[in-house]
Amino acid sequence: MTLYLDLSALQSVPAANLNRDDLGSPKQVRYGNAPRIRVSSQSWKRAIRLGVEQDLGEKAARTRLVPAKVQHALASAGWPTELAAFAGAQVAASAGKKGIGTESAGHTSVLLFLPEAAIDELAAVCTEHRQALEAAQGKKKPGQVLPPQQIETILKRRTASISLLGRMLAELPDANVDGAAQIAHAFTTHAAEPQRDYFTAVDDWLGEAETGSGHLDTAEFSAGVFYRYATVNVADLLKNLNGDTKAARTVLSSFAEHFLLSLPQAKKNSTAPHTVPDLAYLAVREHRPLSLAAAFETPVTSDQQGGFSQPSRQALDTYAGNLNRLTGNRNRRFHGHTVISPEEKHTGLGTAHDSFDQLIDAAVDAAVPAAQDQP
Numbered sequence: 389m390t391l392y393l394d395l396s397a398l399q400s401v402p403a404a405n406l407n408r409d410d411l412g413s414p415k416q417v418r419y420g421n422a423p424r425i426r427v428s429s430q431s432w433k434r435a436i437r438l439g440v441e442q443d444l445g446e447k448a449a450r451t452r453l454v455p456a457k458v459q460h461a462l463a464s465a466g467w468p469t470e471l472a473a474f475a476g477a478q479v480a481a482s483a484g485k486k487g488i489g490t491e492s493a494g495h496t497s498v499l500l501f502l503p504e505a506a507i508d509e510l511a512a513v514c515t516e517h518r519q520a521l522e523a524a525q526g527k528k529k530p531g532q533v534l535p536p537q538q539i540e541t542i543l544k545r546r547t548a549s550i551s552l553l554g555r556m557l558a559e560l561p562d563a564n565v566d567g568a569a570q571i572a573h574a575f576t577t578h579a580a581e582p583q584r585d586y587f588t589a590v591d592d593w594l595g596e597a598e599t600g601s602g603h604l605d606t607a608e609f610s611a612g613v614f615y616r617y618a619t620v621n622v623a624d625l626l627k628n629l630n631g632d633t634k635a636a637r638t639v640l641s642s643f644a645e646h647f648l649l650s651l652p653q654a655k656k657n658s659t660a661p662h663t664v665p666d667l668a669y670l671a672v673r674e675h676r677p678l679s680l681a682a683a684f685e686t687p688v689t690s691d692q693q694g695g696f697s698q699p700s701r702q703a704l705d706t707y708a709g710n711l712n713r714l715t716g717n718r719n720r721r722f723h724g725h726t727v728i729s730p731e732e733k734h735t736g737l738g739t740a741h742d743s744f745d746q747l748i749d750a751a752v753d754a755a756v757p758a759a760q761d762q763p
Contacts, residue, residue: 389623389674389675390621390622390623390674390675391621391622391623391672391673391674391721391755392619392620392621392622392672392673392674392676392677393619393620393622393640393644393670393671393672393751393752393755394617394618394619394670394671394672394673394677394678394679395616395617395618395619395620395644395647395648395668395669395670396615396616396617396668396669396670396679396680396704397615397616397617397647397648397665397667397668397669398577398613398614398615398616398665398666398667398697398700398701398704399574399613399614399616399663399664399665399666400612400613400614400663400666400696400697401611401612401613401614401661401663402611402659402661402663403583403609403610403611403659403661404609404610404611404655404659404661405607405608405609405610405654405655405659406427406431406651406652406654406655406661407426407427407428407431407652407654408654412607412608413582413608414426414582414608414609414610415427415428416581416582417573417575419575419684419685420684420685420686420687422578422579422687423579423580423581424575424576424578424579424580424612424687425575425576425580425581425582425610425612425614426573426574426575426576427573427574427575427614427652428573429571429572429573429574431652431654432571432574432616432650432652433553433571434652435646435650435651435652435653436571436643436646436647436650437549437552437553438650439642439645439646439649439650440548440549440552440639440642440643440646441547441548441549443642443645443646444547444548444549444638444639444642446503446505446547446548446549447503447504447547448501448502448503448504448547448549448550449500449501449502449503449504450499450500450501451499451500452491452495452496452497452498452499452500453494453495454476454479454480454496454500454502454506454507454510455476455477455479455480455490455493455494455495455496456476456493456494456495457476457507458472458475458476458479458507458510458511458514459472459473459475459476459494460472461507461508461511462475462476462511462514462515465511465515467518470525471518471521471522471525473493473494474521474524474525475514475518475521475534476494476514477490477493477494478514478521478524478530478532478533478534479510479513479514479534479539480496481530481531481532481533481534482532482533482534482535482536482539483536483539483540483543483559483560484536484540484559484560485536486559487532487559488500488559488560489559498557498558498559500543500557501550501555501557502542502543502545502550503545503546503547503550506542506543506545509542510539510542513534513535513538513539513542514534517533517534517535520533520534521533521534540560540562540563543557543560543563544560544562544563546565546628548629548635548638548639548642550565551565551568551625551628551629551639552567552568552569552620552625552628552639552643553567553568553569554566554567554568554569555567565628566624566628567624568620568621568622568624568625568628569618569619569620569621569625569643570618570619570620570621570677571617571618571647572616572617572618572679572681574614574615574616574617575614575615575681575684576610576612576613576614576615576696577612577613577614577615577683577684577687577688577696577700577703578612578613578684578687578688578689578690578696578700579687580610580611580612581610582608582609582610583608583609583610583611584606584607584608585606585607585608585609586604586605586606587604587605587606587607588601588603588604589601589602589603589604590602591603609655609659612696613688613696613697613700615680615681615683615684615700615704616647616665617679617680617681618643618647619677619679620640620643620755621677622636622640622755622756625639625640626756633756633758636756637752637756637758640752640755640756641748641749641752644670644748644751644752645744645745645748648664648665648668648744648748649664649744651663666697666701666727666728666729667701667704667725667726667727667728667734667737668725668726668727668744668747669704669708669723669724669725669737669738670722670723670724670725670747670748670750670751671720671722671723671724671738671751672720672721672722672723672751672754672755673719673720673721674719674720674721675719676719678711678715680704680707680708680711682707683703683704683706683707683708684700684703688700688703698729701727701732701734704734704736704737705734705735705736705737706736707736708734708736708737709735709736710736711736712736721754721755722738722750722751722754722755723737723738723739724737724738724739724740724741724747724750724751725737725738725739725740725741725747726740726741726742726743726744726746726747727740730742
């Protein structure tokens with residue numbers, strides 16, 4: 389049976405530009421015939437991934453610079469510059485039946501996603517076959533000098549974040565990994581549009597008689613309460629981790645924590661928008677995941693105090709309760725929440741928990757029982 393861990397959060401973000409479009413404006417989406425501020429899934433996914441990798445101590449890199457990195461490793465070990473460059477290029481040329489294309493020296497034509505430790509392993513293969521590389525250097529068509537199977541094995545290695553988020557590499561089909569996690573674009577629960585900020589920078593060395601600024605410009609920012617959603621296919625995660633229940637629990641806990649606590653880093657030095665969600669709702673479901681985004685298809689309006697946070701929490705609770713009525717509470721093993729105001733009662737969001745940690749622990753126990761609890 390397939391289980392899914394659904395994660396929903398409401399987060400108030402002050403003046404910020406977490407995710408910009410090609411013109412530097414906060415990204416937007418129109419939903420419920422109202423403009424909303426949006427943060428792309430890719431933006432938040434990267435912040436989550438880096439947090440998970442730091443927790444687990446196994447970093448991965450999404451990069452086109454594998455040949456250049458191998459070249460640098462070999463040059464640092466004393467290889468002649470030209471031979472090191474040829475060996476780095478051969479790492480790409482020797483992968484798969486036809487190799488991985490390069491668009492410029494040291495750069496592959498596609499992004500690779502591999503463990504950072506793979507660079508040392510690839511350099512070791514080059515060292516093992518240095519004599520063959522020296523013999524082939526300078527030939528017009530050297531072919532695949534390095535053993536393709538060894539190169540492929542290294543490039544196909546996984547970390548927990550690769551198992552969690554997936555990998556697509558057409559040149560090496562067996563390297564593809566169906567990611568277990570899906571992350572939605574975050575959007576404001578209410579109507580919101582970018583605002584403009586006119587700013588100046590003072591030139592500290594202007595003379596006393598000189599006036600004006602050294603630089604002036606305009607930038608855009610936004611503010612609002614965001615609905616955020618992600619889901620993890622627990623069966624896929626276990627499959628990608630070769631059935632390791634302990635590892636799956638660790639990865640799932642880390643993902644849930646960083647889903648709640650991470651923040652995209654764009655414009656952080658000029659906005660410092662370091663908030664956390666004021667409501668988190670986790671559910672473990674059978675058969676299929678369920679997003680609660682439709683709770684905000686009708687834009688939330690402000691309460692008497694002028695804020696959107698409390699009305700957004702109420703809208704989510706009401707929608708979840710109605711969804712539970714429609715589905716008859718079937719196919720749900722667990723659901724619970726934690727909220728910034730303990731006195732608030734949310735009957736549609738399951739058991740109340742005091743902290744993110746308690747909520748995550750309870751959800752993970754329901755999604756992936758500890759080994760001794762499994763039949």
